[in-house]
Amino acid sequence: MKITDRVLRSFRVARTYKKSPQKINCVDYSPNGEHAISSSDDDCIVLYDIREGTETSVLYSKKYGVDLIRYAHQDSQTVIYSSNKLDDTIRYLSLTDNRYIRYFPGHTARVTALSMSPVDQAFISGSLDETIRIWDLRAPTCQGLTNPLGKPVCSFDPEGLIFAAGVESQAVKLYDLRAFDKGPFGCFKTRFNRSCDWTGLKFSSDGKMILISTNGGMIRVLNAFNGSVLHTFSGYNNSQGVSLEACFTPDSQFVMIGSEDGRVHVWSTESGMKVAVLDGKHSGPINTLQFNPRYMTFASACKNMMFWLPCPDDM
Template sequence: MKITDGVLRSFRVARTYRENSDKVNCLEYSPNGEHAISSSDDDRIVLYDITQGRPIETLYSKKYGADLIRYTHGDSQRVIYSSNKLDDTIRYLSLTDNKYIRYFPGHTARVTALSMSPVEDMFISASLDKTIRIWDLRTENVQGLTEPLNRPICSFDPDGLIFAVGADSESIKLYDVRAFAKGPFNSFELRLNRACDWTGLKFSSDGKQILISTNGGMICILNAFTGDVMHKFSGYNNSRGLDLEACFTPDSQFVMIGSEDGRVHVWSTENEMKVAVLDGKHPGPISAMQFNPRYMTFATACSNMTFWLPSVDDM
């Protein structure tokens, strides 16, 4: 099924789960789209089977907490996740036996971004300690650092050849993965809205666009090669300055974000038209959302986890 305006408008809530008692911080689909995982302020890590449409296991990180979480490259049984209690170490966890494989210490403040390479066992992390750190899953030793950057966020591109860094809510810096020690090979200065901070950065699946999320009432899309602002989207509720996650659809043709009133807003990246506003009946702000990379479904979360499917009758 192709993702179209009509398909997106037809999405309805298929299942809602109340496994968590507090805000879901992050959700992630496995690379094959068959599993999903969430991390929450209640220290729970919940595993979902997408093919069966149900939660299958709950793990706990009571000592360290659980903030950002990511599946490792090509693996639905191992994850890395950042902490929000005790320290700012990143942990590498086996889901099959709930045992830590490795620890990645070094950050001295909250981790603001965690991005796994799509092609190898490398990941990058950004922190309020002003560092971007490059890691290899096979060793706890950090592989490299960027120069100090204020309020950094980061993400790999879909080919795993470069990574982008957002700094101080005003600039994008592009690094070659194999030559990051030389510094950025390109950078773009942006003047979007100094009244809000950048909270997320993602590449589209075709690598041509960069999505920037903010804690204001605006998200924007940049040309990944020139840094030019292509689109700005607003008109969703975020009066409290929350970190609301936005995402592309897998075909890069649409962008979606949740709002503090529990609705999902969808725009076309081709013509800037808003194509849908979907009500998931969330009791709180939608803090996390992702579109499945393989199947026609997406997930949104507040303290509840909600999975959506298109309704053929409404298309």
């Protein structure tokens, strides 16, 4: 099924999971789209089977806490995650036996970005210590470090050859993974017309666009090659300055973001027009939002986790 305006407007909540007394802070889909995982502020890691529509298990990280979480490369049985208690070490966890495979120490402040390479076992992390570190799942030591001269959010491009860093909420710097020590090969400055912090950065799946999320009431889509502003999207509620995650659909044709009032807003990246506002009756701000890379479903979360499906009767 092709993702269209009409299909997006037909999405309805198919399942709701009410497990967490505190907010869910991160959601990720496995590369094959058959599994999902969430982390929450009460130290829980919850696993979901997407095809069966079931919650499969709950793991805990009581000692370290759990913040950002990502599936490891092409693997639905292992994850990496950052901590929000004790220290800022990144941990590599086996989901099958709840065992730590490896620790990645080095950051000295909260990790604000975690991005797995789409092509191999490398990953990058950005931190409030104003560094971006490059890692390999097979080695505990940092494989490289760059100082982007400010607090970064960062992400790999779809080919895993370059990564982008949003620095100090005012510039996007592009790095060649094979020559990152030479500094960025490109830098785009883009200022928002209202005060806000950049909270996330993502490439579209076709590699042509970069999406910047903020804790203000607007997000922005840039041309990934020259940094020109393609769209600035606003008109959703975020008066409290919540860090709201935005995402592209897998075909790069739409951008989605949750809002403070619990609704999901969708825009076309071609026309720049808003095409849908979806109300799943979330009880609070939608902190995290992800579209499945393989199947026609997406997840949104506040304290509750919701999985959405298109409704044929509304198409």
